[in-house]
Amino acid sequence: MSGEKQPIIRLRGIVKRFYIGQPNELEILHGIDLDVNEGEFVAIVGESGSGKSTLMNIVGALDKPTQGSYLLDGIDMTAAKDGELSALRCRKIGFVFQTFNLIGRTSALKNVELPMLYNGVGAAKRTARAKELLELVGMEKRMDHQPNELSGGQKQ
């Protein structure tokens, strides 16, 4: 084992149930084992309603599993408290949401800056980095546009 890199994401026996203890209790994830290594590009594929978003919410630290263990970069995410999860999400996870979650009536630039604001990055550095990132995805002419003035792809 020595010298071998541990996976960046390591799931073992992940179970997710909704309405726990109620007669209509639903088990959506039945014990998922998954390793994702650094630099790996992984797609999770399955029919609608099969539990992809439920799993991604757990991987993204937006929700906790009912059972099982999840290590993100060696950190036990099932033991982390809400505040710690927020900090870890901010530093270690990037999301592209299906339903954007942008702040309305706020420019693309300010929307991109927001996570850096939460992370304590200074104003000048924040703006410079947000511009750089928007340029990277070809949106240099859309920085001052608000979410309702952007295409679906531009919002993502």
Ligand SMILES: Nc1ncnc2c1ncn2[C@@H]1O[C@H](COP(=O)(O)OP(=O)(O)O)[C@@H](O)[C@H]1O
């Ligand atoms: N918060 C919830 N409470 C109860 N059932 C849920 C909840 N979220 C999702 N489900 C159910 O879990 C199943 C999987 O949903 P989801 O993970 O969104 O599927 P997918 O993303 O693969 O289409 C669906 O049947 C859905 O109705």
Ligand SMILES: [Mg+2]
């Ligand atoms: Mg989904």
